[in-house]
Amino acid sequence: xxxxxxxxxxxxxxxxxxxxxxxxxxxxxxxxxxxxxxxxxxxxxxxxxxxxxxxxxxxxxxxxxxxxxxxxxxxxxxxxxxxxxxxxxxxxxxxxxxxxxxxxxxxxxxxxxxxxxxxxxxxxxxxxxxxxxxxxxxxxxxxxxxxxxxxxxxxxxxxxxxxxxxxxxxxxxxxxxxxxxxxxxxxxxxxxxxxxxxxxxxxxxxxxxxxxxxxxxxxxxxxxxxxxxxxxxxxxxxxxxxxxxxxxxxxxxxxxxxxxxxxxxxxxxxxxxxxxxxxxxxxxxxxxxxxxxxxxxxxxxxxxxxxxxxxxxxxxxxxxxxx
Amino acid sequence: xxxxxxxxxxxxxxxxxxxxxxxxxxxxxxxxxxxxxxxxxxxxxxxxxxxxxxxxxxxxxxxxxxxxxxxxxxxxxxxxxxxxxxxxxxxxxxxxxxxxxxxxxxxxxxxxxxxxxxxxxxxxxxxxxxxxxxxxxxxxxxxxxxxxxxxxxxxxxxxxxxxxxxxxxxxxxxxxxxxxxxxxxxxxxxxxxxxxxxxxxxxxxxxxxxxxxxxxxxxxxxxxxxxxxxxxxxxxxxxxx
Numbered sequence: 001x002x003x004x005x006x007x008x009x010x011x012x013x014x015x016x017x018x019x020x021x022x023x024x025x026x027x028x029x030x031x032x033x034x035x036x037x038x039x040x041x042x043x044x045x046x047x048x049x050x051x052x053x054x055x056x057x058x059x060x061x062x063x064x065x066x067x068x069x070x071x072x073x074x075x076x077x078x079x080x081x082x083x084x085x086x087x088x089x090x091x092x093x094x095x096x097x098x099x100x101x102x103x104x105x106x107x108x109x110x111x112x113x114x115x116x117x118x119x120x121x122x123x124x125x126x127x128x129x130x131x132x133x134x135x136x137x138x139x140x141x142x143x144x145x146x147x148x149x150x151x152x153x154x155x156x157x158x159x160x161x162x163x164x165x166x167x168x169x170x171x172x173x174x175x176x177x178x179x180x181x182x183x184x185x186x187x188x189x190x191x192x193x194x195x196x197x198x199x200x201x202x203x204x205x206x207x208x209x210x211x212x213x214x215x216x217x218x219x220x221x222x223x224x225x226x227x228x229x230x231x232x233x234x235x236x237x238x239x240x241x242x243x244x245x246x247x248x249x250x251x252x253x254x255x256x257x258x259x260x261x262x263x264x265x266x267x268x269x270x271x272x273x274x275x276x277x278x279x280x281x282x283x284x285x286x287x288x289x290x291x292x293x294x295x296x297x298x299x300x301x302x303x304x305x306x307x308x309x310x311x312x313x314x315x316x317x318x319x320x321x322x323x
Numbered sequence: 324x325x326x327x328x329x330x331x332x333x334x335x336x337x338x339x340x341x342x343x344x345x346x347x348x349x350x351x352x353x354x355x356x357x358x359x360x361x362x363x364x365x366x367x368x369x370x371x372x373x374x375x376x377x378x379x380x381x382x383x384x385x386x387x388x389x390x391x392x393x394x395x396x397x398x399x400x401x402x403x404x405x406x407x408x409x410x411x412x413x414x415x416x417x418x419x420x421x422x423x424x425x426x427x428x429x430x431x432x433x434x435x436x437x438x439x440x441x442x443x444x445x446x447x448x449x450x451x452x453x454x455x456x457x458x459x460x461x462x463x464x465x466x467x468x469x470x471x472x473x474x475x476x477x478x479x480x481x482x483x484x485x486x487x488x489x490x491x492x493x494x495x496x497x498x499x500x501x502x503x504x505x506x507x508x509x510x511x512x513x514x515x516x517x518x519x520x521x522x523x524x525x526x527x528x529x530x531x532x533x534x535x536x537x538x539x540x541x542x543x544x545x546x547x548x549x550x551x552x553x554x555x556x557x558x559x560x561x562x563x564x
Contacts, residue, residue, distance in 0.1 A: 164430065167545045168532065169480040171432055181432040183483060200429050201536070201545055245550045249530045252480065278435045281466045294427050294468050 015082065023074045027067035034062045044212045047235070047256065049228040050132030051212030057124050057131075064113065134197060134206075134215025134223040137287070143226035145192035151176040151266075153259035159188065162285070163197040165204035165217035168250040170237055179285040180270040181278075185237055185254025187211075187229050188262035197223040198288045205241035208254065214240060222287035229256040358553050360406040361393045365413045365564060369519075371396070372407060375420035376475050376488060377504040380554070388548035389423055389475070389537050389555060392505045401505035405531075405557025410564035412524040414440070417477070421488050421514035422506040424496030425471035426535050428487070429544075433476055433534050434466045438484030439518040446489045448514045451499045456492075459515075465489055467535070471496060474514070475533040479559065482520070482529060489514035522561050529559045 039059040044051045083093075125131050129143040145158035162173040164181075173181045185208070187193055197206045197215040204217040206225075210233065215225040232255075239250035257265070273279045283295045363370040373394035380390035380403055392401040409415050428434060436444050446465065448457035465487040467473035474490030490496060491512035501511035523529065533555040536544030548554035 166430055166534070167549070169478070169534070171430060183432075183437065183480075183485065244545065246530065246532070246556070249481070252483075273435070276435065276463050277466065278432070278464055281431050281434050281464065281468060283431065294431075 015078070019074060019078050022078070023067070023071050026074065027070045030066040030070055031063045034066060035059060038062070043209075045210055047210040047229060047231050047233055048132070048212055049230060050128055050226070051210060052230065053124055053128040053131055054212045057121075060120065061117070064117065068113070129226040132212040132214065132225060132227055134225045137222045137224065139224045139226075143192045143194070143228065145194075149176060151263075153188070153263055156192070159191050159193045161185070161187070161193060161195050162287070163195050163206045163215075163217065164200060164289075165198070165206065165239065165243075165250075166200040167202065167244050168239070168246040170206070170239075170250070170252050172254075173282075173285065174266055174270075175285045177266045177270040178274065178279055179282060180266070180273045181282060182269055183252065185235060185252070186262055186265055187235075187254065187256050188259040189229050189232055189256050191259060191262075192228050193226065195225045195227070196287055197225060200289060202243050203241050204239045204243045204250070207238045207240040208235050209238065210235045211256075216241060220288045220290060232256050232258070358404045358406050359402055360408055360560060361395050361402055361404060362408045363396055363410075363415075365410045369414035369416055370409050371416045371418070372409065373418045373420075374477070375401065375506060376423045377506050378423045378500050379502070379504055381504045385548070385554070388551075389539070390504065390548060390553070391555060391557060403505070403553065405553055405555075406560065407557070408560035408562050409522050411522055411526055411561050413522045413564055414519055415522050416519045417486075417517065419477060419488050419514075419516045420506070420508070421474045421490050421516060422501040422511055423474040423490060423537075424500055425467075425474055425490040425493060426537055428467040428473060428476070428534065429536050430534070431466070431468045433478070433485050434464050434468070434473065434487050436463050436465070436486055436518070438479075438482060439486060439520050444486060444516050444518040446514060446516045448489060448491060449508070449512060450491070450495060451510055451512045453508065473535065475535050475537055475555065477531060478534050479529050479531045482523065484520055484531075485534070486516075486518055489516055522559075526561050526563045529561060531557045531559055 039055070042055045042058050044054055046052045046055060126141050129141045130139060135141065143158070146156055148155075148157045151157050151159050160175050162175065163185075164171045164173060169183070170185070171181050171183050172185050173179060195206065195213065195215060197217045198221060199217040199219045201219060203219070205214060206217050207214045208227075211227050211229060213225050213227050215223045217223065235254035235256065237252050237254055239247055241247075243250065270279070283289065363372055373396075375392045375394070377390050377392060379387055380392075382388075382403060390403065391405050393404050393407050394400070395402050436442050443461050443463045444465070445459055445461050446457070447455055447459040449455050465472050467487060471493035472489055473487045475488050477486045477488055478484060491500070491514060495512035499512050501513070506513070533549060536549065537555060538544045538547040538549040541547040541549070548556075550556055552558065
């Protein structure tokens with residue numbers, strides 16, 4: 001026969017205090033480590049305003065979440081160690097009754113955490129003009145910057161860049177430089193940039209990783225995203241939407257350069273494409289393209305089957321014979 | 324059943340399932356290609372790669388798909404493949420016979436030659452009688468929209484190499500295209516295009532593709548031959564020199 005352990009009136013409070021002290025020490029240590037050690041290395045880095053905000057967001061969420069996780073783990077381990085059944089102890093556990101203080105604390109605590117995350121997340125979406133995400137053709141949150149049909153260094157003029165996806169490569173068009181196009185993304189530092197993301201075929205997703213920009217590229221849609229590059233360096237651009245069998249190979253690179261270097265590069269490309277006849281060969285700049293129309297030919301492609309290849313096919317939506 | 328026997332049974336079952344998964348992945352995705360690879364060896368610091376683009380091919384399964392062919396330098400015969408290897412850090416001289424007809428580029432930006440030495444190509448065009456109706460000339464742009472000029476492109480996006488490949492003109496494309504693959508110059512209109520580029524300085528596989536939506540009969544023209552190795556999608560295997 002086993003004897004019931006004697007229950008001390010203040011045992012619960014003593015356990016609670018121990019758990020609290022262990023938790024507060026570990027939580028504080030974890031939050032200090034996250035903020036001062038991990039934060040500077042968190043993705044996507046600090047190359048742009050959007051990236052910095054995302055890095056900050058992840059750090060704040062980690063600092064907010066770590067104490068919760070640590071509390072669960074501390075309570076879990078403490079219970080295993082302290083409240084375990086000793087060898088030979090066949091008795092039932094102590095009965096559990098409602099505890100108003102604990103219930104209220106739990107509801108208030110979790111509500112405060114959820115409301116804090118809701119407010120924080122909303123502010124972090126609004127303040128950095130959409131947080132680098134695509135906002136569709138009519139953005140709600142816009143980035144400050146002067147609007148102009150030309151761009152010059154140190155003018156705080158918004159640089160317009162159209163991002164064009166097609167299976168399986170990216171190109172970039174600069175309407176403020178005669179509509180010249182490039183297979184390389186070049187951006188000036190400390191300049192507000194508006195990306196107009198679109199596609200010529202299926203749905204892609206423009207993901208400029210180090211800039212913290214991600215926006216879907218939909219055919220015949222102008223999806224707007226904002227960013228301000230803050231440091232010089234290289235950018236990896238990947239497609240982030242499964243867009244066909246070679247989706248994984250759809251990537252290229254970009255560079256953030258000084259404003260004068262950018263102007264020199266853009267003007268040089270514009271001049272070369274003009275002299276080579278490339279600018280004349282491009283369609284008039286538009287925020288979205290209808291790939292079934294060749295403006296220079298002035299006709300819908302299906303109507304010019306006669307000159308469009310051996311089979312006379314170009315862009316039929318489907319083929320009844322060999323779908 | 325003892326714990327040891329149960330544990331062993333579970334381990335065996337896990338290994339069987341995992342092995343099956345690996346087999347399926349390797350067989351159906353990674354290692355099932357039966358395409359031959361044409362190997363080009365350097366001579367004098369350069370290699371000469373010869374390709375042709377046909378309106379059809381000689382396969383039994385998809386004979387109406389447009390297709391590239393690669394010429395084997397050892398035999399001179401055309402191989403129905405899009406896999407070839409070149410040495411690293413070597414000048415690659417490419418010759419493409421364009422037998423297929425013209426199709427507008429989806430993005431006419433790719434009318435511009437990029438990534439070749441000099442950012443140019445040399446082009447000439449011949450009719451079915453072998454008459455050179457467009458003499459050999461060097462250009463940096465083959466405008467795929469102003470006229471019926473471009474059949475396909477040869478592009479290695481990861482290298483920044485984009486080359487529009489000329490086609491026979493609209494009249495010849497409509498009436499006299501090669502109908503039996505691999506095509507030959509005698510009796511068929513064609514374009515002859517040459518360009519050079521430097522292979523990467525390290526070994527690796529570099530994907531190449533066509534950027535003209537020439538998958539006729541498929542949604543957006545990008546399926547079928549456009550995304551299939553052996554037709555309009557290929558790989559350049561760069562090997563250590």
